[in-house]
Amino acid sequence: MLKAQSLDAGYDHKKILNDFKIDVSKGEIVSIIGPNGSGKSTALKAMSRMIPVQGGKVFLDGKDLHSLKKKTISQMMSVLLQANEPPSDITVEELVKYGRTPHKKWYERTNDEDLSIVGWAIEKTGLTPLKDRLVSSLSGGEGQRAWIAMSLAQRPKVLLLDEPTTYLDIAHQLQLLELVHTVNRDLGMTVVMVLHDLNQASIYSDKICVLSKGTIVKYGTSEEVMTKETIRSVYGVECEIDSHYQHRKPRINLVGISNHTLTGGE
Amino acid sequence: MKVKPKTGFRIGAILIFLLIFMILSIGMGSVHLSPMETIRTIFGSGQEMSETIVWDLRIPRVLIAILVGINLAISGALLQAVMRNPLADPGLTGVSSGAAVTVLFILLLFPGFGKYIPLAAVVGGLVAVTLVYALAWKKNGISPIRIILSGIAVNAVFGGITGLLSILYSDRLPSALQWLNGSLSAKGLGDVSLLFPYSLIGWIAALFCIRPANILNLGENVAVNLGENTNRIRIALSLIAVYLAAISVSIVGLLGFVGLIVPHMSRFLVGSNYRRLLPMSMVLGALVLLVADTIGRSLFSPLDIPAGIVMAMVGGPYFLYLMRAGDI
Numbered sequence: 001m002l003k004a005q006s007l008d009a010g011y012d013h014k015k016i017l018n019d020f021k022i023d024v025s026k027g028e029i030v031s032i033i034g035p036n037g038s039g040k041s042t043a044l045k046a047m048s049r050m051i052p053v054q055g056g057k058v059f060l061d062g063k064d065l066h067s068l069k070k071k072t073i074s075q076m077m078s079v080l081l082q083a084n085e086p087p088s089d090i091t092v093e094e095l096v097k098y099g100r101t102p103h104k105k106w107y108e109r110t111n112d113e114d115l116s117i118v119g120w121a122i123e124k125t126g127l128t129p130l131k132d133r134l135v136s137s138l139s140g141g142e143g144q145r146a147w148i149a150m151s152l153a154q155r156p157k158v159l160l161l162d163e164p165t166t167y168l169d170i171a172h173q174l175q176l177l178e179l180v181h182t183v184n185r186d187l188g189m190t191v192v193m194v195l196h197d198l199n200q201a202s203i204y205s206d207k208i209c210v211l212s213k214g215t216i217v218k219y220g221t222s223e224e225v226m227t228k229e230t231i232r233s234v235y236g237v238e239c240e241i242d243s244h245y246q247h248r249k250p251r252i253n254l255v256g257i258s259n260h261t262l263t264g265g266e
Numbered sequence: 267m268k269v270k271p272k273t274g275f276r277i278g279a280i281l282i283f284l285l286i287f288m289i290l291s292i293g294m295g296s297v298h299l300s301p302m303e304t305i306r307t308i309f310g311s312g313q314e315m316s317e318t319i320v321w322d323l324r325i326p327r328v329l330i331a332i333l334v335g336i337n338l339a340i341s342g343a344l345l346q347a348v349m350r351n352p353l354a355d356p357g358l359t360g361v362s363s364g365a366a367v368t369v370l371f372i373l374l375l376f377p378g379f380g381k382y383i384p385l386a387a388v389v390g391g392l393v394a395v396t397l398v399y400a401l402a403w404k405k406n407g408i409s410p411i412r413i414i415l416s417g418i419a420v421n422a423v424f425g426g427i428t429g430l431l432s433i434l435y436s437d438r439l440p441s442a443l444q445w446l447n448g449s450l451s452a453k454g455l456g457d458v459s460l461l462f463p464y465s466l467i468g469w470i471a472a473l474f475c476i477r478p479a480n481i482l483n484l485g486e487n488v489a490v491n492l493g494e495n496t497n498r499i500r501i502a503l504s505l506i507a508v509y510l511a512a513i514s515v516s517i518v519g520l521l522g523f524v525g526l527i528v529p530h531m532s533r534f535l536v537g538s539n540y541r542r543l544l545p546m547s548m549v550l551g552a553l554v555l556l557v558a559d560t561i562g563r564s565l566f567s568p569l570d571i572p573a574g575i576v577m578a579m580v581g582g583p584y585f586l587y588l589m590r591a592g593d594i
């Protein structure tokens with residue numbers, strides 16, 4: 001569904017992302033993890049035409065992203081990056097309505113179908129009581145959910161999320177991940193997201209992509225990726241790994257900072 | 267906090283203010299007419315002398331103020347959408363000074379080619395804005411802060427050329443001086459019928475900018491995510507803004523601050539959604555410039571202070587107020 005073929009990307013002439021390749025099948029959830037500054041956001045931006053690629057190609061549903069119209073891409077794929085700043089006087093519902101834009105011709109107005117999708121997105125993100133509030137007056141987490149509702153209203157086939165759980169309290173983190181899981185299951189939405197919590201990544205993803213210094217270190221199922229060695233070499237952290245009693249996925253228990261990171265390396 | 271003011275009502279209220287002020291303004295001057303006399307005269311049942319004054323002098327002037335006020339306000343509102351910056355206006359981006367150079371060029375060197383002045387103004391404005399964007403362009407787009415910096419540079423250059431032209435042709439300057447200061451005096455119905463169709467085209471084009479402007483307001487990444495070609499939108503909005511500013515400059519000269527103040531006040535009154543902001547800017551732009559011109563011609567009557575000077579005297583402090591209020 002979404003395929004990155006040897007992507008190189010960065011800012012100006014600086015190259016951040018090297019030879020990034022993943023192949024996400026329809027209906028999969030893929031998490032990208034890695035330390036701060038390892039290029040996770042850059043990878044999402046490169047796959048979603050937010051920054052130009054310096055090399056390689058992106059395929060969306062088998063078609064080269066460059067050969068697709070901007071509007072067509074936006075009907076198929078939605079990307080939510082970090083740090084969005086809405087106009088100061090826009091309400092939650094107004095913001096979410098913009099998610100319908102890709103499906104409208106310039107002369108078309110919002111119709112009943114749009115309204116019901118907007119209502120659905122607002123309800124799914126738990127924002128119904130807040131739908132008339134100004135986005136700028138919401139807490140970080142509530143604001144984040146409003147943007148996610150906008151992406152959901154877009155009804156994309158592929159959803160890219162950059163740290164969607166940041167700013168959320170634990171309950172809302174889990175709610176959000178459950179929501180991702182639900183839209184993935186019920187609508188067959190393919191999801192690629194950047195996560196920080198290793199256990200959440202382990203539980204909620206079909207595949208995990210581990211980035212370090214702009215390069216993929218590992219890409220595979222939780223079982224393949226979540227090993228003591230990988231976590232030590234990528235994060236410089238010691239951990240024990242057992243199996244989650246409920247999800248039967250690797251569970252990562254952090255123990256401490258690896259010794260060698262204190263003396264050498266990064 | 268539920269903020270949904272009765273915005274339609276507010277736009278209507280400003281429109282009524284505008285109509286009332288039009289009647290008052292038409293009545294004001296060396297020959298004073300009461301509002302009733304003014305209305306009678308407009309509808310053809312007044313005295314013959316007041317009819318001449320009203321139709322030949324005052325109505326054209328009032329209409330020009332309204333047209334130019336609308337044009338400059340839209341121009342500012344669109345440029346602000348393009349740059350996501352409340353400081354953007356036709357003056358800042360060099361559009362006005364670019365248009366002024368080409369117009370002055372014709373006024374001073376080829377006075378016989380007066381009818382090409384609007385065209386020349388649009389060309390000058392386009393050259394200016396192209397320069398600004400070319401300077402601001404970086405590999406993957408145009409950033410607001412670079413546009414503003416380039417605007418300052420381009421403005422300085424065109425300001426210099428204007429100064430140079432005025433010194434080289436100082437003997438012919440008086441005719442151009444009124445114009446340079448943004449004066450609405452000595453306008454006839456001919457000017458109105460010249461400006462109106464051009465303006466109307468720009469207004470209609472501006473209506474199509476409402477949706478794109480709103481989407482730009484969500485931020486670059488979000489706009490791209492929603493499938494918009496943001497650079498193309500920016501270019502289209504800029505072209506319409508330049509066009510509206512340039513045709514206005516060609517008739518009334520350098521008239522600053524309307525494009526800065528009016529959209530700001532409108533945003534305060536109806537919010538940042540262009541569906542309401544644009545109509546509000548139009549009626550408020552008309553009202554603000556009409557008030558400025560009426561003050562200018564009546565305060566030190568019989569002296570006629572150009573509206574551009576009144577706007578600068580009010581606009582400067584307003585600008586400082588904006589800065590102190592932390593809006594910029």
Ligand SMILES: Nc1ncnc2c1ncn2[C@@H]1O[C@H](COP(=O)(O)OP(=O)(O)O)[C@@H](O)[C@H]1O
Pocket residue numbers: 011016034035036037038039040041042043
């Ligand atoms: N807009 C930008 N311009 C220049 N460099 C950037 C920009 N955004 C990120 N970088 C650099 O790219 C590297 C990777 O950043 P990013 O992809 O945001 O990391 P992550 O999301 O994994 O924390 C960092 O070194 C960062 O400094």
Ligand SMILES: [Mg+2]
Pocket residue numbers: 040041042082162
């Ligand atoms: Mg990031």
